[in-house]
Amino acid sequence: MEVSQILLVIISILSIAGSAFSSFSELSLFIVDKVKLHKLMTKDKKKSRYLKKLLENHRETLITILFINLLFNTVISISMSSLLTSLNIILSTIIISFTILILGEILPKIGGYSIAERMVLTISKIVYTINLIGKPMFKFVDEKIILPFVRPTRYISKREKAELIEVLKRNTKNPKLKKFIQILDFDVKDIMIPINDVILMNIHTKLTVEEIKKIKPTLGYVLFYENSKTNIIGASQIGKLLSSLENPKNLIEYIEPVIFVPETKKIYDLFIEFKNKKLMVSVVVDEYGNIIG
Known part of the structure; x- marks a missing residue:
């Protein structure tokens, strides 16, 4: 060679x-x-x-x-x-x-x-x-x-985000809005509702009007799972559950998808994702993939 x-x-x-x-x-x-x-x-x-x-x-x-x-x-x-x-x-x-x-x-x-x-x-x-x-x-x-x-709506640097939050804090007089702005840089785990405080229901459960009216969910939504509580397939508002009784065979049509997010995701980024995906509920998972809130 x-x-x-x-x-x-x-x-x-x-x-x-x-x-x-x-x-x-x-x-x-x-x-x-x-x-x-x-x-x-x-x-x-x-x-x-x-x-x-x-x-x-x-x-x-x-x-x-x-x-x-x-x-x-x-x-x-x-x-x-x-x-x-x-x-x-x-x-x-x-x-x-x-x-x-x-x-x-x-x-x-x-x-x-x-x-x-x-x-x-x-x-x-x-x-x-x-x-x-x-x-x-x-x-x-x-x-x-x-x-x-x-897409421009999805791009914002970390520095720009920090500056935006700071400007909003300084120029907002409404106490409730100011409090809301202060949490934008928090992790989702800081404000999430623990999974033990959330209503979880099997998708195959047969509901009555009385049973639905008794439900008092912490976040206004009920989470639905199939086979196992670790297999969450979506969420639904109480009002939509009542509507589903008129057509119980199509309960799945009243269930909205949820976003699965890590516990370290920032609130600001979550809201952007909510806006882009047009969804309202996120399920928080820890580093091992366990649902925690």
Whole structure:
């Protein structure tokens, strides 16, 4: 084997490792439970500062990871094509594609899932460094190419949100409205109604007018589940439940969907989600996926 071929083999191996790294980075930063990442950041603020910065601008972070992936996959294609010159172009393309798919995508994501949470702080340092190096390019792609396609009502930076809340606090005289504004930056767990205080009913329960009138839900809604109380399928107002008695077979038509949110979600962000999805009730889950409110 010639020196040039050995060099191409080394470049191919390193590029496959780089492609696997980018896939594992995507897994660690975007697929691992966000509640767990939040708890990790609050537990060790010094070590998690890079992770926090990356998650604050998730679009730019994703662009960085995809750029790394594209770069290494391009190098893999070029180097392996040079090594497989003896094969016809179709066969060499198939081999290269399967190499990238198996070693660069599937194995890092499936095999690395169990260690993604433990490695996320280390991964975040490397990705943050690359992001810093290519900052002008990544920022340009984010602001000039990606952002125009994002709905304006859904985009507001953390700094802008804090400024907006502060301005509202200073300029609002209505005591009730002022109190409401003060909770916008709270976590949902701070104001949620505990699940033990919420009325839960089986979707297959046959209700009477008397039974419905006796219900005094804390939040004005009744949550419905099917088979198990952990399987909440929606919520309904008391008035709509009374209407359902006229057509009991279609009770499901009077039940509205609910949003499942982590306990660390901010109230402001929840209200934005309520507005965009046109829903009124959210179910809060803890880091283990248990329903808590």
